[in-house]
Amino acid sequence: MRPLLQVRDLNVVYRSGRQVTPAVTGVSFDIAAGEAVGLFGESGCGKTTLGLTLLRLLGAAGRVAKGSVIFRGNDLLGLGERELEGFRGAEISMVYQEPGMALNPVLRVGDQVAEVLRVHGPWSRTHCREEANRLLAQVGFGADGTIGEAYPHQLSGGQKQRVVIAQAIAARPALIIADEPTTSLDPVTQTEIRALLKTLQVKLQLALLVISHNPDELEQVVDRILVMYAGNLVEAGRTQEVLESPLHPYTQGLLRARLSNVAREKQRQALPVIPGEPPDLAHLPTGCAFEPRCFDRANLCALRQPPEFQPGASRRVSCFNYAS
Numbered sequence: 181m182r183p184l185l186q187v188r189d190l191n192v193v194y195r196s197g198r199q200v201t202p203a204v205t206g207v208s209f210d211i212a213a214g215e216a217v218g219l220f221g222e223s224g225c226g227k228t229t230l231g232l233t234l235l236r237l238l239g240a241a242g243r244v245a246k247g248s249v250i251f252r253g254n255d256l257l258g259l260g261e262r263e264l265e266g267f268r269g270a271e272i273s274m275v276y277q278e279p280g281m282a283l284n285p286v287l288r289v290g291d292q293v294a295e296v297l298r299v300h301g302p303w304s305r306t307h308c309r310e311e312a313n314r315l316l317a318q319v320g321f322g323a324d325g326t327i328g329e330a331y332p333h334q335l336s337g338g339q340k341q342r343v344v345i346a347q348a349i350a351a352r353p354a355l356i357i358a359d360e361p362t363t364s365l366d367p368v369t370q371t372e373i374r375a376l377l378k379t380l381q382v383k384l385q386l387a388l389l390v391i392s393h394n395p396d397e398l399e400q401v402v403d404r405i406l407v408m409y410a411g412n413l414v415e416a417g418r419t420q421e422v423l424e425s426p427l428h429p430y431t432q433g434l435l436r437a438r439l440s441n442v443a444r445e446k447q448r449q450a451l452p453v454i455p456g457e458p459p460d461l462a463h464l465p466t467g468c469a470f471e472p473r474c475f476d477r478a479n480l481c482a483l484r485q486p487p488e489f490q491p492g493a494s495r496r497v498s499c500f501n502y503a504s
Contacts, residue, residue, distance in 0.1 A: 182253070183210035184354055184387050185234075190247035192226075192233050192411075201462040203229040203242070205411040213354065216381055216388040218398035218419070221408035222434065224458045227391045230408070231357045234389075235268055252354070270300045273348040277360040279340035282347075283332040289343045290316065290328020296350040315346040319376060338369035342376070349380060355387040362397060374400045395423055395438055404494075407431045410459050410469035416496040427497040429474045430454065468500075476501060 192204035204226045211217050219227050232238050234249055236256060249256045256267060276282050284292060293312035297303060303311070313325040319342040321327040332340055341361065348356050358377060362370035378401050381388050390401050398405055398419060405422040407415035407430065415428040426432045433454035456473040465471060471481040480500055489502040 184213040184215075184252065185211040185389075186248075186250040187234070188248045188250070190230070190233065190249065191245040192229055192238070193243055193245050194241045195243065196241060199462060202464070203411050203461060204233065207247075207408075207411075207413055209406055209413065209416070211355065211387050211389060213387055214381075214385045215404065216378070216390065216402040218402035218405040219389060219391045219408060220393070220395065220398055220405050220422075220431075220434070222393055222458055224461075225408045226411040226461075227393075227408055228359055229411075231274070231359050231389065231391050234357060235272055235274060236264055237274075269296060269353065270351045271353050272355045272357065273351070273353045275341070275344055275348050275356060275358040275361050277363050279337065279344045279364075280332060282344050283340060285332050288329055288331060289335070290325070293328070293343065293346050293350055296347050300351040312346070312350075315350055316343070318349075319343075319346045319380075320372075336369075337365050338373060341365065341369075341373055345373075345376065345380070349384060349386070352384065353386070355389065356381075357389045357391070359391045360393070361390070363392075363394075370397070371400075377401055395435060399423055407434075410461060410464060412469065412498065413496075414470070414498045417492070418494050421492075421495060427491065427495065427502065428470075428499050429476050429501075430470050433473075433475075468498075 188208050190204055190207040194201045194203055207230060219230065221227050229242065233244060234256070244257055251267065251272065256264065283289065290309060290312050293315055294308040297308040297311055298305065313328055316327055317323040321342065361377065362373050365373060374397055377388065380386060388402065390398060392398055402419055405417065405419050406413050407422065407428060409430045415422065415431050422431065423435065426435055436453055454473055459469055465482065467482040467484050468486055471477045474481065478500060486498045486500045488496055488498050490496055491502045
């Protein structure tokens with residue numbers, strides 16, 4: 181069966197004057213229909229750039245240097261802007277980190293959800309408003325429709341994010357990209373929004389790409405995790421495999437912060453902390469990008485980039501430690 185989304189050898193750069201900085205390098209992965217996949221990594225690793233590239237939402241400084249993004253047999257990178265509009269919202273939609281930025285402050289939220297339906301369907305204004313009320317109820321608001329009369333400033337952060345999710349599912353897309361969807365919320369609301377995303381994914385048979393630096397978020401929502409460092413995918417596997425038995429030294433270091441103080445002390449040698457700062461993408465080393473920060477580096481790591489190894493049926497890792 182053909183995957184819903186196929187990303188192949190994707191390379192994205194940012195240009196500032198004469199300087200060209202790589203942001204995504206040689207990234208390839210698939211997402212199946214109905215599958216939830218997590219993109220995991222620290223700030224600045226290229227996660228958001230990758231998510232924006234899938235919908236061609238990069239700013240003027242960003243450019244796809246090479247690669248393809250195939251969605252249901254269509255290469256989204258080769259489509260004209262008018263053709264692409266038929267996919268944005270209708271086939272693939274996005275949930276952003278800051279819900280307030282995604283909502284118009286002078287329009288009632290019910291009208292904003294209804295507008296998504298009007299853009300993507302031949303329905304009357306009355307039908308769209310009725311459907312908007314149903315969608316708002318589906319994401320956890322009361323069925324009486326009163327929330328639709330509110331303006332964004334009258335809602336909490338969690339309520340705004342529920343409205344944005346209602347917009348995202350309005351046209352019944354096949355794939356939702358959620359970029360750090362709970363980061364700006366309090367812990368209780370974070371848990372509620374994660375549960376909502378998982379419920380909607382199962383109920384509506386959606387595919388999800390959840391971008392996050394938080395392993396707890398991914399554990400609750402996704403089936404599979406892709407780990408990103410300096411624009412490269414360095415590890416991939418089933419969620420529990422990656423979180424319980426990380427292979428790449430970078431993944432191990434990220435997950436060490438998740439441990440309790442007692443567990444951290446016990447596993448100091450197994451999961452050492454990551455030293456140093458994230459790399460300057462404009463001046464990456466010749467070899468493995470993680471080599472300057474790696475506690476397990478060898479001479480070879482500084483000389484060339486590791487290829488991808490498959491130490492298990494569902495595992496992928498780019499690290500010379502797994503060379504046969």
